[in-house]
Amino acid sequence: MAGLREYIIVRLILTPAMVLILLTVVFLILRVLPGDPVRASVGPKVPEEYVQKIRHELGLDKPLYQQYIDYIVGLLHGDFGKSLITRRSFKEELLSRFAASLELALCSMLVAIPLGLSLGYLGATRRGSSLDHISRLLGVASYSIPVFWLGVILQLIFGIWLGIFPVTGGAPPSIKFRVPRITGMVMLDSLLSGDIEAFLITVKHMVLPSLTLGFVISGVINKVTRNAMLEVLSEDYVIAAKARGIPDFRIKIKYGLRNALIPILTIAGLQFALLMGGAVLTESTFSYSGLGTYMRDAVLSRDYTVVQAAVTLYAIIVAFVNLVVDIIYALLDPRIRY
Amino acid sequence: MSLLRVNNLRVVFETPYGQVKAVDGVSFEIERGEVVGLVGESGSGKSTLGLSIMKLLPPNARILSGQVIYNGVDLLRLKEDELRKIRGKEISMIFQDPMTTLNPTMRVGEHIAEALMYHYNMDKEEAWRIAKEVLESVGIPAERAMDYPHQMSGGMRQRVMIATAIALKPKLIIADEPTSALDVIVQDHILELLKDLRDRNKASIILITHDLSVTADIADRVLIMYAGRILEVGTVEHIYYHPHHPYTQGLLKSIPKLGSKSELYIIPGSPPDMTNPPSGCRFHPRCPYARGICMKEAPPLVKVEKGHLVACWLYIER
Amino acid sequence: MLMTDVLRHVWPKRRGIEHYMLLMGIVIVICLTIMALLAPIIAPYDPIKTYVGKPYTPPCTEHLFGTDRMGRDVFSRILWGARSALAVASLAVVIAAAIGIPLGLLSGYIGGPIDRILSLIMDSIYAFPSLIMALAVAAALNPGGATSITSAMINTSLAISVVYIPSYFRVVRATVLSVRENLYVKAAQALGADVLTILTKYVAPNSLAPAIPIISMNFADAILTASGLSFLGVGLPPYFPDWGVDLATGWRDLPNGAWWMSFFPGLMIFLATLAFMMIGDALNELLNPRRGMK
Secondary structure, eight states, X not given: OOOHHHHHHHHHHHHHHHHHHHHHHHHHHHHHSSSOHHXXXXXXXXXXXXXXXXXXXXXXXXXXXXXXXXXXXXXXXXXXXXXXXXXXXXXXXXXXXXXXXXXXXHHHHHHHHXXXXXXXXXXXXXXXXXXXXXXXXHHHHHHHSOHHHHHHHHIIIIIIISOOSOSSOSOOHHHHHHSOOSSSOHHHHHHHTTOHHHHHHHHHHHHHHHHHHHHHHHHHHHHHHHHHHHHHHXXXXXXXXXHTTOOHHHIIIIIIIHHXXXXXXXXXXXXXXXXXXXXXXXXXXXXXXXXXXXXXXXXXXXXXXXXXXXXHHHHHXXXXXXXXXXXXXXXXXXXXXX | OOSEEEEEEEEEEEETTEEEEEEEEEEEEEOTTOEEEEEOOTXXXXXXXXXXXTTOOOTTEEEEEEEEEETTEEGGGSOHHHHHHHBTTTEEEEOSOTTTSSOXXXXXXXXXXXXXXXXXXXXXXXXXXXXXXXXXXTTOOGGGGGSOGGGSOHHHHHHHHHHHHHTTOOSEEEEESTTTTSOHHHHHHHHHHHHHHHHHHOOEEXXXXXXXXXXXXXXXXXXXXXXXXXXXXXXXXXXXXXXXXXXXXXXXXXXXXXXXXXXXXXXXXXXXXTTSOOSSSTTGGGOTTOOHHHHHSOOOOXXXXXXXXXXXXXXXXX | OOHHHHHHHHSOSSOOHHHHHHXXXXXXXXXXXXXXXXXXXXXXXXXXXXXXXXXXXXXXSSSTTOBOTTOOBHHHHHHHHHHHHHHXXXXXXXXXXXXXXXXXXXXXXXXXXXXXXXXXXHHHHHHSXXXXXXXXXXXXXXXXXXXXXXXXXXXXXXXXXXXXXXXXXXXXXXXXXXXXXXXXXXXXXXXXXXXXHIIIIIIHHHHSTTHHHHHHHHHHHHHHHHHHHXXXXXXXXXXXXXXXXXXXXXXXXXXXXXXXXXXXXXXXXXXXXXXXXXXXXXXXXXXXXXXXXX
């Protein structure tokens, strides 16, 4: 058993390795596969000399390994390269989209974690009851339901039929201009600048997308919680605690949930990837201006540098979240801690 | 009135392969301050019997019939919150594997302190103070109370388990194979501790074990269990020097003796399949003396001398 | 284990909710397969032909699930959509298994630095959001711009399959690590059998069982991801009868109140995913001996 420090050091080394691997895989897929990205982006009618000029401008006429090195070096300097379409740096746009996506992810977690934890907890502690069956059904439904379909249904019911919430997600442009940019997350920024009205309007626009994505993610948390709780509640130390006359609620929390949290956190943390994937579809469904829609548009317009930058950013988030989860895991489990 | 009386207890497990009759009509009693050894092979239902006394059976178990009368009250009829007041405080339990019976994310002292807090409404400070005292009484330095279970050896953890079981001074302690998961030397320490407990606290102890020899110098009486039934009951002298049941005789012969050159005896055959147990006397397929009646009818427990009961057709006049 | 023992294990006298989930999943999958196979016969209209009914007709007796903005019959398109859903998903799963399983066998058997590097790569892809990876690969393969339906379907499958390779790799490799320690493998090595023989004859047959529930889970995920790609507009071309494509078209007409255009395709994606998910989940529970005992 390694000490906590060594454990974290190993994780710290593996995290950039993971990002690098993902970058390389995507770089290879985008650059090596047949087809000329520049030609594809400008269309067949543009004369060859012009295409050559663009290639030179973007450094795409260099040998592949040189392009790869340039790209990595650029990234280390915080440079994502230039867009194939606009031929300008797009870092600003990328980061503001990223902040918007992060805001959606966090809001969805606010829905997913309480929903998933409580459903899983109730299911496990009342195993075999109708509540357990409902919780399991909701669980299976939530990870089988196409997130965009759920979004469409919610839009139809709450947006079109009832008219309670807007069908578009995220802060409307007027609000975005009004609120000073501090973190890039409009809800947070409007609060920080004391603009309550802007905050409320943004919240209203966040409800449906967060519910949609949150429900989908809650399924995994629900399932993991239920399984982990069942596993833990059948442990010997739970029976031993009952034999000591410890009250039920204390056993369920201090012996059950406390120990179940360790596997819940690891598995649920790994599902962060699912959240990011679901976010792309949710953003699309609610015309939410985030990293997901940005990447989709880049794919549709064949802007490969932007696609690659988006993937890089996603890789960094996923690797970072994995690292954080690992560290929290180590903190939660005294067997690793000491 | 005896401290605990079990009357005709029958417990089954529902499994995917059918119903398992784990405890099949068991009756016995324990006096105050008495130590009773409950001996049987694994699967004989001895652990189930221990768990049913505290009504801690797993969800797939069902109690078909019987009574567990403690101080005049049938525990099987009590509600969960009434039982909770008895568990730990009146009757406590020591489990086999100290590696798995302590909460890995809780300090060892808290295992004891929380029980004190819930049963006596003690404040935290006092509960911890007593917890440390109890730990010291089983030979664990008070400062180790802040350790997590994984920081302790198996023997130390079993001492902690014993401390949790005696902290509330219960009148009955059920010790389910308390030494089998431990090294031989540690086993002796734990047994010494149990003896000490019997003398100091005047507690009754049910010592559940598969190893007849463990009971020799601690038990007053021994119950021999096989396939969910009691085959023989007697004082240690009865069981060791005058075993009547062929199974008990077999068990005794299979204890290794120091200096003995003869090969170790093994009871022929294998433990019965409990989803489909043998008819009549459960032991008849492995019994050298089996007769026709043994296959047809189960023998009742009959007295062969004072305090010595045997369930075997060999001792019943027909 | 005899076949009857396996059956008794999977379908015993006392059944839990898993058994009914398995049964329900299988029934839905069979229905979907029939739909896909018989679509040309049972579909009341040509799925691509426009104006077989009035545009935006709500569900009625002539058009069970209504018509879309071009007057195409939604019900017929859904029947045909089962074809593309199952075809794309099966192709993706087959490709992923065909690459992931041999790689996992080899990597686990050889061990050493190659195994470590491969594992790191596979783990990285595994941890990455599958839809985003598929989206990136789709950007390179461009199925939406493919010249024919077949190549569009193949390109979509390829884009999806990349993300499932690690699932097979990981589970097969993990089993190989324990299987290769078995005496019969050691014996074969001692007798001088070559790597290929050992892998195909001794290691593979004993390492593939854990991959079975994964196939079903991947099927479910592949259906979701494929329809997701189509919904985003980077999957199958817009006129093609496909649940994801239809859902995307229907979504654009949502403000007109034409809910049926997006509701039914989405429901189909949901049911198909649910079915495979239930089968995989149930198999996982039932084939896992530790769970089975509880």
